[in-house]
Amino acid sequence: MEPPNPCGAIYTRHYGPYDYRTQRDKLRIVEDFHFTPEMEAGIRGVNSTVAGEVNYTLKASPNHHRALVTMMKVVERARQDSLPGMEWPLECYFDRAIRFAHDDPVVRMLYARFLNQRNRKPEAEKQLMLASQFAPDNAITQYNVGLVALEIGNHSLALKQAHMARAMGFTRMELENALRAANRWRDPSAEAHGVAASAAGPVDPDARYTETEPPPPAQR
Helix, strand or coil, X not given: CCXXXXXXXXXXXXCCCCCCCCCHHHHHHHHHHHCCHHHHCCCCCCCCCHXXXXXXXXXXXXXXXXXXXXXXXXXXXXXXXXXXXXXXXXXXXXXXXXXHCCCCHHHHHHHHHHXXXXXXXXXXXXXXXXXXXXXXXXXXXXXXXXXXXXXXXXXXXXXXXXXXXXXXXCCCCHHHHHHHHCCCCCCXXXXXXXXXXXXXXXXXXXXXXXXXXXXXXXXX
């Protein structure tokens, strides 16, 4: 039995819950009827409001990355933390995602964005640290943590993540270029770079963002 929580129980008689990272085959029926492209774009719901459809999707898969992004967008557009069709305020959906999949780095990065938007930067930074810890060997995730760190104004963390991703063989330049433009770029020491790179092994330098990673931050 789950202890009582104001954001609701995760395990109920509702369909699921299923992990968005590993059980997407179980989510096809949910996405076909409740998370269509129009709904994901925030245009309209199928059977109820957009927020109601996303609510259903996030009950079936609390860590559904794309559904969390959509919920953030519709709430931001309405400038309200709770909309018709939502069973809880927006932050509860992050609480539920973390309770269900505490080691999902994408959830942590999305939550960091939410927290930063509400002027809770120290909490946002903590979520980014956890995202990095939960994917120590994933260069793309480490790089994306750096992008979100840059977005929230933590240049030192962004620099650290850029160095880490480079040491793992990831050579995309957006993060470095942004730090250079802000006069915050510093080259890693040759010694530190060599040790980390030899331990990490190669990755595809042309790897692109996938739907399991949050999109790059908007240009300001």
